[in-house]
Amino acid sequence: MSTPPLLHRIASRLGYTPTVAVDARVRAIRASAGAVIRQQRSFLAALTTPDVASWSADAEHINVDTASGLATTRARSRAAARNDGTARRFLGMVHSNVLGPWGVRYQSRVRTGGGALKSGVNDRLEAAWATWGRAGVCEVTARHGWRTVQRLVLRHVAVDGEVLVRFLSGRGPHRLQLQIIRADAIAISLNMDLPGGRRIRQGIELDADGRVLAWHLRTVQLVDLHGESSAGYPAGLTRLPADEAIHLMLPEEADQLRGVPWMATALKKLHQVDDFAQSGLNKARQSARRGGWFEVAPDAPMPPPMQDGTDEDGTAFATVQDGDWETLPAGLKATPFENEYPNIEYGAFVRDCLRQVASALGTAYITLGNDLSDVNYSSGQLGLEGERTFWAELQQWFIESFVQPVHRRWLSHALLAVPELVTLPFDRLDLYAQTARWQPHRWQPLDPLKTIEAQRARIEARLTSPQRVIAEAGDDPDEVLAELIEWQAKTEPLGPMVHTPVTSTDPVDAPKPSKPSKAPRN
Numbered sequence: 001m002s003t004p005p006l007l008h009r010i011a012s013r014l015g016y017t018p019t020v021a022v023d024a025r026v027r028a029i030r031a032s033a034g035a036v037i038r039q040q041r042s043f044l045a046a047l048t049t050p051d052v053a054s055w056s057a058d059a060e061h062i063n064v065d066t067a068s069g070l071a072t073t074r075a076r077s078r079a080a081a082r083n084d085g086t087a088r089r090f091l092g093m094v095h096s097n098v099l100g101p102w103g104v105r106y107q108s109r110v111r112t113g114g115g116a117l118k119s120g121v122n123d124r125l126e127a128a129w130a131t132w133g134r135a136g137v138c139e140v141t142a143r144h145g146w147r148t149v150q151r152l153v154l155r156h157v158a159v160d161g162e163v164l165v166r167f168l169s170g171r172g173p174h175r176l177q178l179q180i181i182r183a184d185a186i187a188i189s190l191n192m193d194l195p196g197g198r199r200i201r202q203g204i205e206l207d208a209d210g211r212v213l214a215w216h217l218r219t220v221q222l223v224d225l226h227g228e229s230s231a232g233y234p235a236g237l238t239r240l241p242a243d244e245a246i247h248l249m250l251p252e253e254a255d256q257l258r259g260v261p262w263m264a265t266a267l268k269k270l271h272q273v274d275d276f277a278q279s280g281l282n283k284a285r286q287s288a289r290r291g292g293w294f295e296v297a298p299d300a301p302m303p304p305p306m307q308d309g310t311d312e313d314g315t316a317f318a319t320v321q322d323g324d325w326e327t328l329p330a331g332l333k334a335t336p337f338e339n340e341y342p343n344i345e346y347g348a349f350v351r352d353c354l355r356q357v358a359s360a361l362g363t364a365y366i367t368l369g370n371d372l373s374d375v376n377y378s379s380g381q382l383g384l385e386g387e388r389t390f391w392a393e394l395q396q397w398f399i400e401s402f403v404q405p406v407h408r409r410w411l412s413h414a415l416l417a418v419p420e421l422v423t424l425p426f427d428r429l430d431l432y433a434q435t436a437r438w439q440p441h442r443w444q445p446l447d448p449l450k451t452i453e454a455q456r457a458r459i460e461a462r463l464t465s466p467q468r469v470i471a472e473a474g475d476d477p478d479e480v481l482a483e484l485i486e487w488q489a490k491t492e493p494l495g496p497m498v499h500t501p502v503t504s505t506d507p508v509d510a511p512k513p514s515k516p517s518k519a520p521r522n
Helices: 006-013 019-041 062-083 085-099 119-132 146-160 264-289 344-361 377-417 426-434 448-460 466-472 477-494
Strands: 105-108 162-169 176-181 199-201 204-206 212-218 237-241 245-249 292-296 332-336 436-439
Touching: 062 085, 062 146, 062 264, 085 146, 085 264, 085 344, 085 377, 105 119, 119 377, 146 162, 146 176, 146 245, 146 377, 162 377, 176 377, 212 245, 245 377, 264 344, 377 426, 377 436, 426 436, 448 466, 466 477
Parallel strands: none
Antiparallel strands: 105 436, 162 176, 162 245, 199 204, 204 212, 212 237, 292 332
């Protein structure tokens, strides 16, 4: 660094600042002011102030989070599913609302060129599908039927975030069986670059465009009843091509590789509620067990111990019965143990936490928390309508992502292997798959009478059809029509049925006797 000239040194001692230094200082001040102005014009959530110093500002892709934290999140989700009552309640709601008691039901709607339904073809397809769905036919372990397979797959996705369902061709009477593979089998720590632009990320093999080519699975031996593997976990991996399985998950971002447990956002709050409740229970138990203390006056001699005897270990004990009055020795003062817990704040805190959990899970608090204390008809209807829309979205996702691919793969084998279907042309496989209708679970209306009146009005105004109304209720229109025709055929020989009006036996509704008239006064 060169030494400043003599005149500059003399000028700086006299208070003179060179123009270059002034310009640099001005530019620094202007840059700082510009940064403040730009920050003030930014989003409020983007401001970096002392009160949000711990707020993360990283914008990493979800794959970065799953690579580092998915295993722990999944383990805690499984623990909550097994031990936490609220988590089990949520999973029960997922099963009952997405699948219901009958699962997703299949209806074939193959039609002729004139638009009429081909009853014979439809009946054969539906009967063959029902036969394949029996236990021992559709699933490789021969322990689960199609309804149970749906339930297990949905539960694994909700708890683990993802599941693999493998197609085993050539197995079973229909030449196709399913194998459910837990998400742990995918080697999440496997990351490699392969020739031709292919790469493996978190155990999933991708091409240059991001299309899934295969999954790399850890070879896991069957576990015994104690949960331990006799052969251990081999180090080898198995490559499962993408066309041999379904990787079912509910993605949250584009290019997401691994599924996230549905309860991930609510797990911390669930743990806090459970820990707080356990601490409160312990404190209330101590309060109920502890009677108080004895205080000895400073100037009094130590009184003898109040005891009836000693136990086997020599520990003194005293017997107390209900209603007893005890005489304290001189100089001894009794101080009762007072504990204000549990109090009213406990219930309010738990309800507030469960409301946050319900919001994180996308459900209504009144159903998740089993709390109808502050609910009326209008608020309950509004809450359930929004929640049912959420369940309907999950139903459609489950049908498109799992049920339809399984059905299409079954058709490709059944048309060649099932005797009842071999006469159907195989080149119409696409038609049979496209004309399939899937009927998910539907809910009963909160006010059935008003709903029926509204549906009748819509039908009379030609805004809908009876078939659509029946389907909206979760029933098969063809089955309902067939049952009505069967009922009419059975009751016609009996003649017209006489409907006797029902009279109430309630004394309140019974006619009251007239009062006797008063006698006229003379």
